[in-house]
Amino acid sequence: MKNIITKLYYGNIDPQARGFKKDSYLQKQMSILSKSEAVLTDKLDGEVKKAFLSFVNASNVILGESELDSFIVGFRLGARFIYDTFVDSTVPYKDFLREVNNES
Template sequence: MSGFIEQFYYGNIEPQARGISTNKTMAKELGVLNDAEEYLTSKLSGEEKKKFLNFVNATSVVNGETALDSFIVGFRLGAAFTLDTFVSNDTPFTNLLKEDI
């Protein structure tokens, strides 16, 4: 079996392939958003419809960029924990019972 990084590289690990079936609150709110967008899109016309759709699209872009930023920051935090755990032996006190590992 290949390592994690190789599997990730070849697309065999998809961290975003997730559903919301067990999160009833999120599923409900997504339904509310979808219904509202469909309703407003059908009721608006001309410049108002264009402005609303621009708002919806801009919101999607901002949410996507925010999710990307959170992913990057979280990944870096996890990497920092790993680095500190496995590479650094720095501690505030000296171990008097045995040599540092």
Template sequence: TRTCFSILLNCNRKAGALFMSRFIEEFYYGNIDPQARSTKENKAVQKQMEVLMNNEDLLTNALTDKPKKWFLDYVNAWGVVNGESNLDSFIMGFRLGANFAYEAFVSTETPFQDLLKE
């Protein structure tokens, strides 16, 4: 299969613009989901996720009243902070990739001047 990068490398600007508009459209309609990932290949992470889930269940069942509310407030707050952190990382990664693409395919700025073009 061809990657987005290989397609951009092998096409002119007009075709690249057409590809990009299709890519953005596919992303908009949810046909490209960068978050659809699995830990099935990473047994260490999968094991730690099971530890987290099991301990959350044990603590939720063992605690009562105020300590249970405190714990659930902690879990929910951590979920919000973790989600916002993941969103920030996604945005920054997307911007970094866009800057790489701009530099590679659009920008003609370089530190030195081409003497052969004169």
């Protein structure tokens, strides 16, 4: 089995290759969103349509950047947990059992 870095390098890991579960709440909301956008796009014209499409595009950019930020923050938090678990050995109390075992 290849390690995770090799898998990532060759594109064998795609955490975003996911979809909504059939008939889930989110799938229904996505359907409402898509249908509403289509209706509004068809009904609007001129400057109002242009403004609406600019709004939709800007919202998508902001959402994408927000998702990226959340991913980075979450990844860094996970890395800190790993560091604290395997590298950092500072604790608020003295480990008397370790001292007893080391003395024998």
